[in-house]
Amino acid sequence: MKLPCLLPLLCLFALSAQAQDTFTIGNTTLYATDLVTDSQIPWELVWGGDDMLWCSERKGRVIRIDPVTGDYTTVLDLNVTFNGQGEPGLLGMLQHPNFPEDPRVWLAYCDGQFSVSEHLSVFEWNGTELVNEQELISLPGAQIHNGSRLLWMSDNTILMTTGDAGDTGNSQDLESLNGKILRLNPDGSIPEDNPFGPDSYIYTWGNRNPQGICEGPDGNIYTSEHGQNSDDEFNLVEAGRNYGWPDVQGACNSPSEQNFCAEWNVMEPLEAWTPCIALNGLEYYTHEAIPEFQGKILMSVLGGFNDPFPGRLIAIELSEDGMEVEGQEAFFASYGQRIRDIAVNPYSGNFYLAFNGTQYPGAPPNIIKEFSTSDPAGIPSPVVEPVLLRPIPAQGVVDISVTEGAVGGPLVVRDMTGRIVMEGQVPSLRFQLDIEGWSAGRYNVWTATGASALLVH
Ligand SMILES: [Ca+2]
Structure with missing residues (x-):
């Protein structure tokens, strides 16, 4: 499943950002990259x-x-x-x-x-x-x-x-x-x-x-x-x-x-x-x-x-x-x-x-x-906010809210094994993601300014 890629430049940006993962731990964001x-x-x-x-x-x-x-x-x-x-x-x-x-x-x-x-x-x-x-x-x-x-x-x-x-x-x-x-x-x-x-x-x-x-x-x-x-x-x-x-x-x-x-x-x-x-x-x-x-x-x-x-x-x-x-x-x-x-x-x-x-x-x-704790790819993210997801757990469609810096940037969803199940672009401050048919479980939703867990019922 892919979201439409409206701006080619930003889609390239999304691809390059896949080399890293972000994790939010309390108030700390960790950026993970492959070293060897x-x-x-x-x-x-x-x-x-x-x-x-x-x-x-x-x-x-x-x-x-x-x-x-x-x-x-x-x-x-x-x-x-x-x-x-x-x-x-x-x-x-x-x-x-x-x-x-x-x-x-x-x-x-x-x-x-x-x-x-x-x-x-x-x-x-x-x-x-x-x-x-x-x-x-x-x-x-x-x-x-x-x-x-x-x-x-x-x-x-x-x-x-x-x-x-x-x-x-x-x-x-x-x-x-x-x-x-x-x-x-x-x-x-x-x-x-x-x-x-x-x-x-x-x-x-x-x-x-x-x-x-x-x-x-x-x-x-x-x-x-x-x-x-x-x-x-x-x-x-x-x-x-x-x-x-x-x-x-x-x-x-x-x-x-x-x-x-x-x-x-x-x-x-x-x-x-x-x-x-x-x-x-x-x-x-x-x-x-x-x-x-x-x-x-x-x-x-x-x-x-x-x-x-x-x-x-x-x-x-x-x-x-x-x-x-x-x-x-x-x-x-x-x-x-x-x-x-x-x-x-x-x-x-x-x-x-x-x-x-x-x-x-x-x-x-x-x-x-x-x-x-600092972003090695240089993606500007001075304020790192969680992605807001409703309802919890979600079924069918999930409402997603992001902060302004995330709009137009990458949107990546991984399952618990780390496998990418969806990648695309954040279309707006608030949008809906169709999760019909997704297996129940925990996923990680990642944008340029934050990440949150998505529980699918
Ligand atoms: Ca014992």
């Missing part, structure tokens, strides 16, 4: 100390992206396990907080064709490439559950999440490095004050597959962790604590779980999701550019097998002491794609999302998008 469209399955996004955006890709590359143009160079290409089916490959990445003065970059990756191993190595940045690999830790890897998120702690140690590698027996075994969070010194040695003594990397145990980690308010450390069929978990990390897997899923709420939790001092999640929604990268958003996100934990969500919604970003609101989840709100599900990770530009507060296509484990498209 040919990523080889982006896994970790890091805002670099060199003011470039770094990305690890599951197929083995580390790319260094100009955040303005999206141009990138490949600074490392590792020979990793990647068969397109499972979950191994190049995964976690961490820069030294004083990068590039301290040139060290840590990478977690899996290799081995038949028997997968997981490695944590440190490399050096020579201004062009990552060189001088030094392996610090290796442990069993698998086709599934390899953890691998990395975090620099304020005490100058590093946390590394590991997965149970598909063997549930690993997580409660203090002799195994799988199903744990490990703590190490930057040179790979074991910190003397580790909770299980100076001979053990183990920092927490009873983990299944944590794949998001961040430092939040007051130095609290949070993880996101995949559950099996229930209870994806958002956890507060405390040294030495047992997180219960495989004996406990989510809260300690069945009789057998309560016994186990009492015996092993199990830490319950701050929040859990059933059915699983497949939680991933975390970022604590502190910038004032997006007041609606400020002070919240942003969590990448892939979208689970029984999850009725696609991938999305969830903003988690914490209590003042950071010990409870007080609210959550989901964004960007309209793309219908799995969101793997997030990084924030510390200057502008703009952020970047790594999309891993529509299907497990990494179907195309694999795109890195920028979400900016």
Whole structure:
């Protein structure tokens, strides 16, 4: 369905505006544009100390992206396990907080064709490439559950999440490095004050597959962790604590779980999701550019097998002491794609999302998008207003009101999967849109000066 195109010039304008999407979050408008469209399955996004955006890709590359143009160079290409089916490959990445003065970059990756191993190595940045690999830790890897998120702690140690590698027996075994969070010194040695003594990397145990980690308010450390069929978990990390897997899923709420939790001092999640929604990268958003996100934990969500919604970003609101989840709100599900990770530009507060296509484990498209509070295409929109739609929900015909700047400009309607179902031009300040025959559901109506959700009955 297309609206008549009366002015050719404005219709061209409408076409060029399709490269971006706008989202209204409270009083903030976000403009989304594709930054890199040919990523080889982006896994970790890091805002670099060199003011470039770094990305690890599951197929083995580390790319260094100009955040303005999206141009990138490949600074490392590792020979990793990647068969397109499972979950191994190049995964976690961490820069030294004083990068590039301290040139060290840590990478977690899996290799081995038949028997997968997981490695944590440190490399050096020579201004062009990552060189001088030094392996610090290796442990069993698998086709599934390899953890691998990395975090620099304020005490100058590093946390590394590991997965149970598909063997549930690993997580409660203090002799195994799988199903744990490990703590190490930057040179790979074991910190003397580790909770299980100076001979053990183990920092927490009873983990299944944590794949998001961040430092939040007051130095609290949070993880996101995949559950099996229930209870994806958002956890507060405390040294030495047992997180219960495989004996406990989510809260300690069945009789057998309560016994186990009492015996092993199990830490319950701050929040859990059933059915699983497949939680991933975390970022604590502190910038004032997006007041609606400020002070919240942003969590990448892939979208689970029984999850009725696609991938999305969830903003988690914490209590003042950071010990409870007080609210959550989901964004960007309209793309219908799995969101793997997030990084924030510390200057502008703009952020970047790594999309891993529509299907497990990494179907195309694999795109890195920028979400900016300023309009990168330069469309003038000093006052951003919502589009008014009546009635709610609508049936047959919907009345639409827009502000003056939108008249003659583009009109785009997308469905929840992000697919454009209608594009054309705004004919006047008030007009009617024929939605007869549209399937019931939620749509997004977008003009040059604002956007609103359209609910069709
Ligand atoms: Ca439970």
